[in-house]
Amino acid sequence: MNVSETSPATLSEFDAIDHALVDGVLARQLRPLAKTITLIESQREDHKLRARAVIEALLPHTGGAMRVGISGVPGVGKSTFIEGLGLYLIEQGLRVAVLAVDPSSSLTGGSILGDKTRMEHLSHHPQAFIRPSPSACSLGGVAEKTRETMLVCEAAGFDVIIVETVGVGQSETAVANMTDIFCLLQLPNAGDDLQAIKKGIMEIADLVVVNKADIDPAAAMRAKSQIKTALHMLRPMSQNWTVPVLTLSALNQDGVAEFWEQVTNYRTVLTRTGEFEAKRRHQALAWMWDMIDAGLRSRFRNHPQVKQTLPQLAAAVEQGTTTPSVAAMRLLGYLN
Amino acid sequence: MNVSETSPATLSEFDAIDHALVDGVLARQLRPLAKTITLIESQREDHKLRARAVIEALLPHTGGAMRVGISGVPGVGKSTFIEGLGLYLIEQGLRVAVLAVDPSSSLTGGSILGDKTRMEHLSHHPQAFIRPSPSACSLGGVAEKTRETMLVCEAAGFDVIIVETVGVGQSETAVANMTDIFCLLQLPNAGDDLQAIKKGIMEIADLVVVNKADIDPAAAMRAKSQIKTALHMLRPMSQNWTVPVLTLSALNQDGVAEFWEQVTNYRTVLTRTGEFEAKRRHQALAWMWDMIDAGLRSRFRNHPQVKQTLPQLAAAVEQGTTTPSVAAMRLLGYLN
Numbered sequence: 001m002n003v004s005e006t007s008p009a010t011l012s013e014f015d016a017i018d019h020a021l022v023d024g025v026l027a028r029q030l031r032p033l034a035k036t037i038t039l040i041e042s043q044r045e046d047h048k049l050r051a052r053a054v055i056e057a058l059l060p061h062t063g064g065a066m067r068v069g070i071s072g073v074p075g076v077g078k079s080t081f082i083e084g085l086g087l088y089l090i091e092q093g094l095r096v097a098v099l100a101v102d103p104s105s106s107l108t109g110g111s112i113l114g115d116k117t118r119m120e121h122l123s124h125h126p127q128a129f130i131r132p133s134p135s136a137c138s139l140g141g142v143a144e145k146t147r148e149t150m151l152v153c154e155a156a157g158f159d160v161i162i163v164e165t166v167g168v169g170q171s172e173t174a175v176a177n178m179t180d181i182f183c184l185l186q187l188p189n190a191g192d193d194l195q196a197i198k199k200g201i202m203e204i205a206d207l208v209v210v211n212k213a214d215i216d217p218a219a220a221m222r223a224k225s226q227i228k229t230a231l232h233m234l235r236p237m238s239q240n241w242t243v244p245v246l247t248l249s250a251l252n253q254d255g256v257a258e259f260w261e262q263v264t265n266y267r268t269v270l271t272r273t274g275e276f277e278a279k280r281r282h283q284a285l286a287w288m289w290d291m292i293d294a295g296l297r298s299r300f301r302n303h304p305q306v307k308q309t310l311p312q313l314a315a316a317v318e319q320g321t322t323t324p325s326v327a328a329m330r331l332l333g334y335l336n
Numbered sequence: 337m338n339v340s341e342t343s344p345a346t347l348s349e350f351d352a353i354d355h356a357l358v359d360g361v362l363a364r365q366l367r368p369l370a371k372t373i374t375l376i377e378s379q380r381e382d383h384k385l386r387a388r389a390v391i392e393a394l395l396p397h398t399g400g401a402m403r404v405g406i407s408g409v410p411g412v413g414k415s416t417f418i419e420g421l422g423l424y425l426i427e428q429g430l431r432v433a434v435l436a437v438d439p440s441s442s443l444t445g446g447s448i449l450g451d452k453t454r455m456e457h458l459s460h461h462p463q464a465f466i467r468p469s470p471s472a473c474s475l476g477g478v479a480e481k482t483r484e485t486m487l488v489c490e491a492a493g494f495d496v497i498i499v500e501t502v503g504v505g506q507s508e509t510a511v512a513n514m515t516d517i518f519c520l521l522q523l524p525n526a527g528d529d530l531q532a533i534k535k536g537i538m539e540i541a542d543l544v545v546v547n548k549a550d551i552d553p554a555a556a557m558r559a560k561s562q563i564k565t566a567l568h569m570l571r572p573m574s575q576n577w578t579v580p581v582l583t584l585s586a587l588n589q590d591g592v593a594e595f596w597e598q599v600t601n602y603r604t605v606l607t608r609t610g611e612f613e614a615k616r617r618h619q620a621l622a623w624m625w626d627m628i629d630a631g632l633r634s635r636f637r638n639h640p641q642v643k644q645t646l647p648q649l650a651a652a653v654e655q656g657t658t659t660p661s662v663a664a665m666r667l668l669g670y671l672n
Contacts, residue, residue: 328627
């Protein structure tokens, strides 16, 4: 399926400028890359159409990167770790893009990765590309823009895409659903693992790292052992991947090579079983359904009669003066 | 909001027969109760309309029962426990209804509660009412029918509604979302708790019971201690309710009174904080949105152009030849 088959409506928009963007991205030029991402992040309808056409044209050139999700609470040392990892990967001859999903960025104006000075060495490196979280009104919007940016970075030849997110809220699931491997950074403090378990983040981790092991190595080992026990309880036993727990000091660059070895090991093992590609296919399909559901819900909420009667029907359901099914049937009836 | 305001379309259907059903249910007669439930479970459109009108008329008389969800894997002793609990409650002067949510019942013809002889004494008691799981094509359908049946039983003056479900699949969440307190029965075997944790059932339990404690009391105490540790990790610490773990022998009727004491204690504590009513309001609203989402999805899937193009677009998304957003936008575009 090519552009002319899937989106005839956008073809007229797909002019010389956008052809130049596509060519520039494929030629691995940073300026067209940044411009394309700006198009993706724009709220203007004509920009959205153009962004969609550019992405469609780039699609045959995507999928080549290792997509690494990284999460952890503020203070766990994500920036130091990502900078260290990025520089290590560049040393290995790889090109690295760092993106972020921060649902609070629309409120705060971008807290994570907004300040590039947090990754001073990496941000100035010609083989690295760092982009802060897009602002959008919803997590779904932020995540979708980041996912599309990831595809564009792949077309621009980046070998590793790191997607960072803060360890609060639901953004972890969104990042886990767009990456190949989801890595959780933990503090060696007692209790940090409990917080991750409670929030359901531990459950979706493919790799856990106890950072800041230099400060108190014994505490880091205790945390590692506790996390292993928790993982044993939380994850199904009969699968091809046992979630590794590593101790690491991002500050001293100690353990970064071992971390990457586990990531490539994960890719090798799951590629052999076919799970790696199956996961990507499943992610793409789930993403489509999420967007369809969000679209259906938004159309429903914007229907004039729904808008008018929803508040009083919802109140009646809450008070028990009408049933959920009667209210739902009545509201759905307006769509006919 | 009364019947004439909310559902004018159903008023013509609301004839003398259905008035007799409403009066019969309110008079606590079992035959009209059973007939109303049969209407609710019917797949015929005219029956559905009549059922909705009857439920609307009964609504002002609902909400008075304690709604108790009970789950556990096959073999944990649910029937023996529910029979023992039911007979105990009847001794205390209460009337008890036992319903079931079994999503497999449409395939197997009703496995749980289908055979009333499993609860021989309770099923013959005039103060008890036992109804097997409705058959329906989806879990959502089964759960919705059970939820409406629960409301009818409340209008018929039952003081306690027990909703049983099997410890497999997603039915636990559905039952937890329609009851006031969700109780998990566990075996004293090592590993049963791990299974419940992995399936996310332990996380939603308000009360955990280690049954068959008579067989090996020491093993039951070990299981209790393990479950307490797991709950400590899984549940938020700062709330008004610490999930109790009880050991019990349903066979010997040992611990049933203590179980009920915890249930009433739960109600007292959460009523004082306002959480009990808040939970019911939240459940009703969430139910409405589930039904709306299901309705929107079903209308979407049944749209002729969606039906025709969905398979090839889904395949293109899976293969990465189109993006989830392009596919979603195109499919949603058909609804205009």
